[in-house]
Amino acid sequence: MNVYLDNAATTPMTSEVVDAMTTVLRSNFGNPSSIHSFGREAKAIIENARRSIAKLVNCVAKEIIFTSGGTEADNMAILCSIKDLGVNHVITTSIEHHAVGHAVDAAIEKYGVKLSKVKLTENGHVDLDDLVAILEANRADKILVSLMHANNEVGNLLPIKKVSEICRKYEAYFHSDTVQTMGHYAIDIAALDIDFLTCSAHKFHGPKGVGFLYVNKNLKINPLIEGGAQERGLRGGTENISGIVGLKTALELANEETASHQAHVQGLKTYMIERLRSEIEDVRFHGDIDPAHSLYTVLNVCFPNFKKQEMLLFMLDLEGVACSGGSACTAGANMGSHVLRGLNADTSRSNVRFSFSRFTTKEEIDFAMEKIHKIMKED
Ligand SMILES: Cc1ncc(COP(=O)(O)O)c(C=O)c1O
Structure with missing residues (x-):
């Protein structure tokens, strides 16, 4: 017998996901940027998937930017908020995933932004009083708060709605890495009132190498990687059509x-x-x-x-x-x-x-x- 108890690292794809992806791999090879029928068909598949996903997480379709997974989405949220939104101070913790922690380190090196790490309580929760104290003491700064919804190693859950209320009160941007919670809890983005949120398909029985960044429609960011006009010019590169369909199918099944x-x-x-x-x-x-x-x-x-x-x-x-x-x-x-x-x-x-x-x-x-x-x- 072989038992797999490492689902926070990755999950096996369900047969429904494999089937949906296989159909696309076999039949829809067109480049979504091509204007002929093959391209239009591929483009329609992506836009339908975007609409379905947006409905599942209660946001507007254009707020979903498909990426190569959680790492890219985390990097995009952090680096774009600094280079495009004027953020000069990042508040986070010492227990974020490296996709956030190392992106913040890179931002400090490249842009010289200020960093504050929120204290943790004895059992590893984010100390919200300390978060408020940091925000209060730095009112003059343009702040991004990046706190994960659930820690991937110990599982502690963030009271995400409470944090978003605090961030709104202090006019700080709020990014949450929801890689471990998306597909496991119902996520209602409109109710959360958040700026950025990260998703990775392979944590809920979808394929690896695909995810998305939710970007609040009121924010105007530029691409992290320069390239083509895909994803409304925000993420160049020919789209991973089968991966996007796998992501959509996995999220639908998880949310059922x-x-x-x-x-x-x-x-x-x-x-x-x-x-x-x-x-x-x-x-x-x-x-x-x-x-x-x-x-x-x-x-x-x-x-x-x-x-x-x-x-x-x-x-x-x-x-x-x-x-x-x-x-x-x-x-x-x-x-x-x-x-x-x-x-x-x-x-x-x-x-x-x-x-x-x-x-x-x-x-x-x-x-x-x-x-x-x-x-x-x-x-
Ligand atoms: C909390 C968290 N954020 C980000 C990632 C990175 O996601 P991806 O593997 O899609 O790049 C992971 C994956 O381990 C994770 O657990």
């Missing part, structure tokens, strides 16, 4: 029964927490595990010390359980996880991120638990 998917996956996560707590002494969890404030697909476990702890991830893989690491020793990298470091977590222990999808079963959790016991017993 979000509540029942959530109940199923949260049930599995709670079950695994209970088993770990009752069967392994001194097991801990990173981040907040309260379902009201935690992404239901992610569980970051801090195991007690045992002899072969440095080998845990590797041995789980050998036993047929795919998951991912957090601490320096388990990740096999010198740097370890910047998120766990940012949370001052105990990285001397084995930290493992288990992440689930709507296709994960209780039997798979039982299998993983059996293998965890086996490996810990071999001590």
Whole structure:
């Protein structure tokens, strides 16, 4: 048996997504910029997908800019807000995904913008009082706040609506990386009243290499990469038609029964927490595990010390359980996880991120638990 518990890294595509993409790959090879019928047909497919996606997330179609995924969309939001909107101060945290963190570093280097990192609470939530204090103290600045909706390593959820209200009050732009939440929660952009939002298809059973940036229609940005006039001149390059159709199909399927998917996956996560707590002494969890404030697909476990702890991830893989690491020793990298470091977590222990999808079963959790016991017993 092989069990895949690394769905925060990527998810398998559903057969409906593969079918929809295959149809396009086989039949719609035209270049959407061509004016003949082949091109017009391809263009229509993209614009229909854009309209469907906009409807699902409640925004206007022209506010969706297709990109090569979450990384490009994050870079675009951060760098374009600096070069085109006059942002001279970015507020973020130390636990954002590198797509945001490294884009901010690059912006500091290139444009010399000011950076403020919001404090985190003890269990890793963004300290909203500190956010307000920073905004209050820097009223003269043109500010972009970039805070992820859910952390990809520990799963903490941001009260995104509250943050957008704070940002509006202080007239700061607000970008949220919703890569881990899009397709897992109903996202209503109009209700959120946000400036930029990032999506990546492969986190909700869509294809890799495609996503979008939502850009509020009131903002006038220029392209990050110069090129053709695709995406209303905002993102040059011949469009990834099959990828865009895969993204649309995956988002439609994910949004069909979000509540029942959530109940199923949260049930599995709670079950695994209970088993770990009752069967392994001194097991801990990173981040907040309260379902009201935690992404239901992610569980970051801090195991007690045992002899072969440095080998845990590797041995789980050998036993047929795919998951991912957090601490320096388990990740096999010198740097370890910047998120766990940012949370001052105990990285001397084995930290493992288990992440689930709507296709994960209780039997798979039982299998993983059996293998965890086996490996810990071999001590
Ligand atoms: C929170 C978050 N943001 C951005 C990304 C990058 O997305 P992509 O792989 O589509 O570039 C990821 C992927 O791991 C992620 O988890």
